[in-house]
Structures are given as structure tokens and as C-alpha cells.
Amino acid sequence: MRVLLTGSHGQLGSELLGCAPDGVEVTVTDMQHLDIGDADAVRAQVLSLRPDWIINCAAYTAVDRAEEEPELAYRVNAVGPCNLAQAAADTSARMLQISTDFVFNGRQGRPYQPGDVPDPLGVYGASKLAGERAVLDTLAERSIIIRTAWVYGVHGNNFVKTMLRLMAEREALSIVCDQIGTPSSTANLAQAMWKSVLQDTASGVYHWTDLGACSWYDFAVAIQEEALALRLLPREIPIAPIAAADYPTLATRPHYSVLDTAALRSALDLPGQHWRAALRATLSRLAEGSEP
Numbered sequence: 001m002r003v004l005l006t007g008s009h010g011q012l013g014s015e016l017l018g019c020a021p022d023g024v025e026v027t028v029t030d031m032q033h034l035d036i037g038d039a040d041a042v043r044a045q046v047l048s049l050r051p052d053w054i055i056n057c058a059a060y061t062a063v064d065r066a067e068e069e070p071e072l073a074y075r076v077n078a079v080g081p082c083n084l085a086q087a088a089a090d091t092s093a094r095m096l097q098i099s100t101d102f103v104f105n106g107r108q109g110r111p112y113q114p115g116d117v118p119d120p121l122g123v124y125g126a127s128k129l130a131g132e133r134a135v136l137d138t139l140a141e142r143s144i145i146i147r148t149a150w151v152y153g154v155h156g157n158n159f160v161k162t163m164l165r166l167m168a169e170r171e172a173l174s175i176v177c178d179q180i181g182t183p184s185s186t187a188n189l190a191q192a193m194w195k196s197v198l199q200d201t202a203s204g205v206y207h208w209t210d211l212g213a214c215s216w217y218d219f220a221v222a223i224q225e226e227a228l229a230l231r232l233l234p235r236e237i238p239i240a241p242i243a244a245a246d247y248p249t250l251a252t253r254p255h256y257s258v259l260d261t262a263a264l265r266s267a268l269d270l271p272g273q274h275w276r277a278a279l280r281a282t283l284s285r286l287a288e289g290s291e292p
Contacts (some may be wrong), residue, residue, distance in 0.1 A: 001025065003197070004049055004093075006036060006084070007057030011156030012098065015186035016055065021194055027051065031058060036080030046087035053197050054088050054095045056081055059128070063102070064250040066123040077127035082134035085143065094142040095135060096197060101149035101181060101209075103129040106254020111213075113260045114147070114205040122251040132205070144196055145205040146189075146264070149257055150219070153186030154285045159216075163223045164286075167233055177217035177241030181257045182209040185278040187285075195268045202267070207259035210275040217241040219279075226280050230287040 001024050007013040008028035020026050027049055036042055036058050046054070060066060060076035081097050088095045102125030103118040120126040135143045152158035166173055192208045195201075214222070220239055227233045244253065265272050273281075 001053065001197075002027070002049065002051040003053045003055060004029070004046065004051040005055050005057065006030070006034065007059060010057055010059075011153045011158055012151060012186050012189065013057040014155035015153050015190040016057065016193060019187075019190050019194065021198060024194075031076075036083055037075040039083045039086070042080075042083040043087045043090070046084070046091055046093065050091050051093050054084050054093055055193065055197070056084055056095065056097050059098065061124070063122065063124045063253070066127065067250040070123045070127070073123050073127045074130065077124070078130035078134060081131035082138065085135045085138035088142065089138050092142075094144075094197075094200075095139055096144045096146065096193060097131065097135045099132050099145050099147040100125065100128045101147060101257035101259055102254065103132070103147065104254055104257055106179075106256045109256060111258040111260040112207070114207055114263060121254060124251060136205075139203075141203050143203055144201055146193065146196070147205065147207050147259060148184045148189055149181050149209050149259055150183040151186060151189065152183060153282060155186065159219065160223055160279070160282065163220050164227060164232060167224055167227070167237055170237065172238045172240065173220065174240045174242045174247075175217040175220040176244045176247055177215045178243050179253055179255055180213055180215050181254075182211070182213050182259065183219055183275040183279065184209040185273075185275075185282050187282065188273055188278055192264065192268060192270060195270065196264075199268070201264075206264040206267070207261045208264050209259050209261055210278045211261070211272045212275045213258045214275065215241075219275075222276055222279055223283070226276075226283050230283055232283060232287055
């Protein structure tokens, strides 16, 4: 099986590449080598490789900056997936597109099902939703959309690594406590993605995160507790909960964006893992020096 992996230098792309199954030939590319917003360049790459699958991990994920750079956000998150889907259609490839909990407004108060009506609050979520729709419109029978949330891992930049750095540098932290979601380790997400590809999961929209729910404050407290146990931090510092209103940002974020993952877990026969156990496993990898 031949796979074209975009966004290969990001935290998720790096994880996917590192755990690629036997028998899968992965060709990697990132924005420095392939601008997915350039339809001609995408078409040439795909026609040359003729992959069985395209896995698109390339994304503009700077949520606040997207409010100031909407054209760039849409070029990467909407135009890019559209170009990849068009090229896939021309070569009979299938495509797996990664999307986000930010397609929802966070006002529902219960976990979001894949079929719930999206209503993004900002440019980032709207651009990712546009990318979803472009892929589905072009490759209705040969595409999988996996929405995920709060992604972190041993590669790249993410909330967990930022917290570890700040906890080592500062005497105290204040973290938002009224935005609720579910962390997603790249290790578990990558496993679900590869299994979706290998078993040729039915086309459509799915959700994948680790299990359970927490606030950013809960997540930060857990990071410190687990990191202290693994001696990744020299000392404990106080962490205070604050309201999102006391930490204003350019982009409005959903207050409750827990995703219901039952459909994909059932389709893949994967039981899932609680976010706290997944966090412990990721921090253990960091403690062992797993990051290159």
C-alpha cells in the first residue's frame, strides 16, 4: 500500500510516520516541499506517486492568529484539502482528512455526535469545516473525516510541553477552568488512523479522542502530578483555576466540545483509553527521551 502523508513534520504526522505499519510505503511531504494550496503542485505530486491513500495532517492550527490571517487559514485548511481530494478523485485514491472539535459552537452540553450540526465560532473552525465539506463533496464514497481535539504528543509543540516548560520556569500558573473537552494523544490517534486506513473503514465523518472529559485546568493539574511522579519537574507549583472571561483571546473557543467517539471505536474494534492514562504514557515516553 502506498500512502502520501502531508504535514509529516507536525506532531501528528511525525507520530504516524514513526508507527507506520509493515507493508505500508509512506511518502512524506510538508508545507516547505508541497504547498497544498497550489492545485497544480498537488496534482503533479499525486499523479507522480499514485498513492492508494492520502492522509492529510497539514493544517493551519494557530486559532487566534487565524482571526488575523483568514486567507492563509482557508488556503491551508479548506483549499488544500479540496486540492488533495480533487487529485485523489483523478487517481482513484482514498483520503483521510483530520478535522477538529472547533467545528462546533460548544453550547450543546452533551458529547457531540458526528452527525450533529456544525456551527463554528471563528475562522479556524470555519476553515476546517470548509475543508471537511470539500473532501466529502469531491470524494463522497472514498473519504474519511476524523475530528479530534486537544491533540498532544512527544513531537512538536503542544499544551503538555508548554505546561512542562512553564511549570519549570514559573512560581505559579492560572489556567482556564470553564472550557471542557478531551485530550487526544497522538499515539492513540495515530493507531486509530492507521487502522481506519488498513481496514478500509466506511466513508463518512467520525470522531476520535481519548476517553473522559476535563477542563484545561484539570489537564494542567494532571500534567504536573504525572510529571512530578516521573521526575520531569523539579518541584510543585500552585495552579489556580480562572474563567475564560478572565483570559481574553482573539478567537472565541467552544465552552464544551467533548466528542462522542463510540462509532469509530466500534468500527475499529478499539476500546479507547482514558485521557489520564494516555497522558501518563506520553509523559513516560518524554521521560525516556523518545522525542528526537
